[in-house]
Amino acid sequence: MLNLVALILLFPLIGTAINGLIGKRLRKETVGYVACGAVALSFLISILVFIGLLLLPPDARLFEKQLFTWIESGSFKSAAGLQVDPLSSLMILIVTGVGFLIHIYSIGYMHHDKGYHRYFCYLNLFTFSMLLLVLSNNFLLMFIGWEAVGLCSYLLIGFWFEKKSASNAAKKAFVVNRIGDFGFALAIMLIFLTFHSIDFTEVFSAASKGNFAVGSFSVTIITLLLFMGATGKSAQIPLYTWLPDALEGPTPVSALIHAATMVTAGVYMIARCNVLYMLSPFTMTVVASVGAVTALFAASIGLVQNDIKRVLAYSTISQLGYMFVACGVGAFTAGIFHLMTHAFFKALLFLGSGSVIHAMSGEQDMRKMGGLRHHIPTTYKTFLVGTVAIAGIPPFAGFFSKDEILLESLVRGNFFYWAIGALAAFFTAFYMFRLLFMTFHGKSRVDHHAAEHLHESPKNMTLPLTVLAGLSVVGGFLGIPGASAISNFLAPVFGEHGHTEISGAEAGGHHSAYLPYLMMVVSTAIAIAGIYLAYQMYIKKPEIPKKLAERFHLIYKLLLNKYYVDEIYDALFVNPIKKGSVQLWKQVDVRMIDGSVNGIARLVGRFGNALRYLQTGYVRNYAFYIVVGCICILVFAVLGR
Amino acid sequence: MEAYLFYIVATIAVITGVYLIFERNPVFSALFLIQTMVCIAVLYILLEAQFIAAVQIIVYAGAIMVLFLFVIMLLNLNIKEESKNALPFQRIPAVVMGIVLFAAICMIIKSKLLQGKHGEYTTAYVNSVGNTKLIGNLLFTDYLLPFEITSILLFVAAIGAIMLAKRKL
């Protein structure tokens, strides 16, 4: 069954080809069927591969399939090969599973769009790229997938490219991602220089054999560069600014790419390279710190945003921050676990928000919503599940994963990680319920025009919501503390360091046995406190937020404007580079390059101008030249012998 | 005997050639050229190429030069026509170049660059068969294709001449 793995990649590629090449001539239904069918087949085969992997003994759960030798140059060798191990099999299930639901959802959501086939072409291409990213068995092929998802992200953010803001957002995402990718590319080169290979298996076995001391310089640099790539793709400080703008794309795209799958590529990559990261405590500290700061930073911005998708975007950044904290303290299992549950509930929330926007005829401002729960009940129910899940109320998915991260950050990290994480969790619960209350509860602030068109979304949109809601409920049980299926499953990849066993006495010598349970209570209490506060502020006394905003005017303004980071970046980097580029264009390009080209042309012209007077038009003149030429040839024939 | 004949004929040919290029009247030029050609025909006979000598007289001196004379008279040219001289400064360099060219050719002749393979058509053999018969044999056996192509060339030239010279078709 594992041999089928190449087919997982093949089907979305075929779907892309069909919709991209002849999609314009196909009927809309056909386009939808082709795209969904491709991902569905991919999903089925992913399940088969997953089962095939489960049938193997845990230690032998690593399957590599070499497709062909891709590049061979000197000692450098890169094969196009696929790798199935617990980590990648989990990822392909998430990508194809969530991707499939979002494809179905898109059929309804994008129904009236004239770029229907283009949309599905991109979406399938994205699925292919993401699968390539997670299935590749070497860094270079992973980089290809990495770049390809960036490209698809660019294409889909700028899907409505007639809108200036959309094309700007697409450009921004592309450029910001490039900065991270630069680091990734450098890291790959350095890996080759250090390990003389870019194959995962070879690099990691070389690293784990102890040839490199813990904290060795080259490994530290490699991991830092890899992390630079991860910050770009996974929207961490300082490269997170593209993600909120990425919502200019269609909402299902936001759900698939900018919440559930692509942005987790950075987390996946760090988890994949866990052997390297374990060798570099310094990088781990950097990763955890950046993750923690990002989690809090983004959550605080999310507190005051009024655009429903923007809140979700900042919550995504914040949740990604959690995953990095988990990776940074060495709890890779917790990070991947949160990645999975987050994929479920964040996809659900984004799709739900898409359903709300669909119902509101395109309105995204929460201040113009309210009381929608009676109009769109299915969306409301599923959205509620998602909100509870992200807020971290047991027994929903988010509780287990977030709790595990907080616990790990305390046990393996230090108190600060935990404190920041807990504060961010409080913020998360608050802003998510703020969103819920503002949108679905309270008095309706919908204007009349939109109110007339209020309607529940069609079946093919609500069905994915329901399925995702179900997953958000049960997803967490994969990682119940003490009997964690997921940590057992991932153990071969992460080794003994991936997960802290919290069955009583094993939970670290100096931590008491009841700590995990205490933590559960604490984090639940934090979540409930956040919810209660939101309830008080937005249901009971709706006037409080305004007063607070007036009282803490400066802070409010700062948060509302996202700490002015975009403006700072503009002033620090964008504008100087723009100005420099203009100078380069005017000085170097126009003057030097164009000037030299034109100068040569002018020189040739001058010569021609001078020489043309040899063409007198008098035949006898030409005859004279011929005679001179003949004499030269004759003389040459005699003397040149 | 032969040597005297050669020198006499060669002298006449050169003198008429000089007259050809310095004579102002085109009709006289044509007549001088005919004289040169007759001299060359005599040289052909000295070289035992009787058929070529005959053709020289008939085709060159007879047909082609008459054509020239025809055109001269048709255009009714007089001496004044050659009035405009756009390149007066080219006259002396042209003569100098002519001398240099002659010197260069003489160098070639002297340098023994021109070596050939001796064939089997000795004078005795040619005389026993007959010059004309030999040429005819060769033309219709070994040189049949060039010969036929020549006919096409003449045909095309005739059509071209008619096309160019006719006022209206």
Add this chain to the structure above:
Amino acid sequence: MITITHYLVLSAILFTLGVVGVLVRRNAIIIFMCIELMLNAVNLSFVAFAHYLNSMQGQLFVFFTMTVAAAEAAVGLAIIVAVFRNKETVNIDDINIMKW
């Protein structure tokens, strides 16, 4: 004794005369006649080589040269006639628009 060199030198003299004629004369017909003189000079060297090398090929080549000369004369004179009709002149210095 007359050797091949005599004939070749005579041929060279006639050829050079033809060249000088082409270079100094302006009457198109006379230039044409000078070209014929050059052809004749070359023919002479052909026949001389043929004679002294006991070969027939030189004579055959002269035969072909004459044919080409005849064709050339026909076309060339037709061109001169056509030009004369248009420009009322056969002075080639008047016909110099093919320049710059």
